[in-house]
Amino acid sequence: MWCGPSRKVKLDVDLTKYHGHLVPGVTGTMIPDRKCSMWGSQDRFGAVRFDCCGITMDIVIRNLTFDPVPDLGDGAIPAK
Numbered sequence: 862m863w864c865g866p867s868r869k870v871k872l873d874v875d876l877t878k879y880h881g882h883l884v885p886g887v888t889g890t891m892i893p894d895r896k897c898s899m900w901g902s903q904d905r906f907g908a909v910r911f912d913c914c915g916i917t918m919d920i921v922i923r924n925l926t927f928d929p930v931p932d933l934g935d936g937a938i939p940a941k
């Protein structure tokens with residue numbers, strides 16, 4: 862189960878045997894504190910909602926690439 866913040870991810874592997882849309886490069890969003898199957902209680906899995914059709918599945922986290930955190934630098938107002 863993923864316990865971090867919600868993050869955009871990209872799938873690195875072919876999981877079409879589990880869901881026909883899950884080819885390498887498909888994008889989705891990590892869903893914190895969610896498990897979809899018995900596997901989801903393990904640390905190495907995280908629930909991902911894929912952009913293909915909205916299906917949510919437990920995915921091995923090392924098979925995912927995390928999008929960089931957005932850089933808020935220039936637009937941020939510095940604290941005084």
Ligand SMILES: [Zn+2]
Pocket residue numbers: 880882883911913914915916
């Ligand atoms: Zn799909």
